[in-house]
Each structure stands twice: as structure tokens, then as C-alpha cells.
Amino acid sequence: GAVVSQHPSRVICKSGTSVKIECRSLDFQATTMFWYRQFPKQSLMLMATSNEGSKATYEQGVEKDKFLINHASLTLSTLTVTSAHPEDSSFYICSARVDSPNYGYTFGSGTRLTVV
Amino acid sequence: GQQVMQIPQYQHVQEGEDFTTYCNSSTTLSNIQWYKQRPGGHPVFLIQLVKSGEVKKQKRLTFQFGEAKKNSSLHITATQTTDVGTYFCAGPAGNQFYFGTGTSLTVIP
Numbered sequence: 001g002a003v004v005s006q007h008p009s010r011v012i013c014k015s016g017t018s019v020k021i022e023c024r025s026l027d028f029q030a031t032t033m034f035w036y037r038q039f040p041k042q043s044l045m046l047m048a049t050s051n052e053g054s055k056a057t058y059e060q061g062v063e064k065d066k067f068l069i070n071h072a073s074l075t076l077s078t079l080t081v082t083s084a085h086p087e088d089s090s091f092y093i094c095s096a097r098v099d100s101p102n103y104g105y106t107f108g109s110g111t112r113l114t115v116v
Numbered sequence: 117g118q119q120v121m122q123i124p125q126y127q128h129v130q131e132g133e134d135f136t137t138y139c140n141s142s143t144t145l146s147n148i149q150w151y152k153q154r155p156g157g158h159p160v161f162l163i164q165l166v167k168s169g170e171v172k173k174q175k176r177l178t179f180q181f182g183e184a185k186k187n188s189s190l191h192i193t194a195t196q197t198t199d200v201g202t203y204f205c206a207g208p209a210g211n212q213f214y215f216g217t218g219t220s221l222t223v224i225p
Contacts, residue, residue, distance in 0.1 A: 034213055042217075104151075
């Protein structure tokens with residue numbers, strides 16, 4: 001149980017285009033989802049916290065107009081990278097907290113974004 | 117802001133040797149969690165510690181939460197090649213959840 005499905009796993013896009021990344025909780029309801037960005041050989045940096053039915057909370061330095069987050073339902077959160085540039089190339093990963101001490105926070109499989 | 121540091125950043129060990137990573141938070145944590153990320157993979161939950169001074173074991177892995185709830189450690193006894201990966205500690209701060217800087221473990225056969 002406690003699976004988060006993230007799509008796509010890899011995407012290559014041209015500069016200036018937008019990319020949408022989806023995260024779905026498959027067997028539980030996620031009122032809160034966290035979006036992270038990870039550069040090679042670095043830790044996961046929290047970008048924003050999405051809350052179902054309300055606006056996302058962005059970390060300092062993260063442009064909310066560039067990284068649009070929507071959490072329209074208890075099982076789906078999306079991150080849209082708008083007007084992507086090569087410096088946005090990174091590994092993006094979502095996670096949700098499962099209300100059980102056996103699971104902690106469960107993660108999607110991540111999206112490798114390459115902007116060319 | 118919230119900072120969670122881990123040392124060492126990298127560790128190479130011979131298979132069979134022990135390994136320890138240390139995690140230090142700038143603030144008191146209500147709980148601390150440990151994750152393992154294999155190369156190319158996503159973080160996988162290992163364990164959660166909640167109580168001050170708590171020690172938990174999972175086979176060859178021993179996790180400890182400091183008395184002040186600001187530090188933690190993960191110790192692996194007799195490492196195996198399957199232990200390769202990056203180990204992250206993580207903890208909540210308000211409604212957010214922050215990861216430590218991670219320790220990358222390489223096990224030399």
C-alpha cells in the first residue's frame with residue numbers, strides 16, 4: 001500500500017515550452033503533497049507544499065509563476081514547469097505523507113526533465 | 117531557516133566494514149526519518165524515530181535519535197554491496213518536511 005505514481009518518468013522539451021508532471025496517490029488520500037527538486041549528487045530541495053483545495057506554499061527562492069502547482073483532488077497533484085529553460089533541467093520528485101508510522105513519506109518515482 | 121546537515125558527504129568502505137552517518141539539525145525535531153536512495157532511484161523510507169534517545173534496529177542497521185532530538189545517526193554493521201546508495205535523514209518543520217544533505221555510501225567488493 002501507500003503508492004504514489006508519478007508521470008512522466010522522463011521528458012525532454014524545448015526551451016520556452018511547458019511541462020506538466022503528475023503525481024497520484026493510488027491507495028490513499030493525500031491532502032498534502034510535497035514537491036522536491038534534486039540536482040545530481042545533491043540532496044532533495046523542497047520546492048513547495050501543495051494542499052488539496054488551496055494554494056500551494058512555496059519555499060523561499062522558488063518562483064510560483066514558473067512552477068505552477070495544482071492539487072485539485074485528494075489523489076492528484078500536478079507541477080507545471082512553465083517556459084522551461086535549460087537551467088530547469090533536473091530531477092523532480094513528489095511525496096506524500098502516509099498516516100502510518102510504517103510508511104513515513106512515500107515518494108513518486110521521479111521525473112527527469114531535460115530542457116534543450 | 118531549517119538546516120539539516122549530514123556527515124560525511126561521501127564514504128567508501130570495503131565490504132564487511134562498518135559505516136556510520138551522522139545527522140544534525142539546527143532545530144529540535146518532533147521526529148526524524150531515514151531514507152535510502154539508490155543511484156537513479158527515488159528515496160525509500162527506512163524508519164522513523166520519535167522519542168528522545170530512541171534506538172531502533174533493522175537487521176544490520178541501527179538508528180539512534182539524540183537526547184535533545186536535534187541529531188541522529190545510522191550505523192550499518194558489516195556492509196554489503198547491496199547497501200550502496202545515499203542515506204538521507206529528514207524531519208518535519210512546521211508543515212514542511214526537510215531532507216538532510218545526505219551521505220553517499222560506496223561499498224568496495
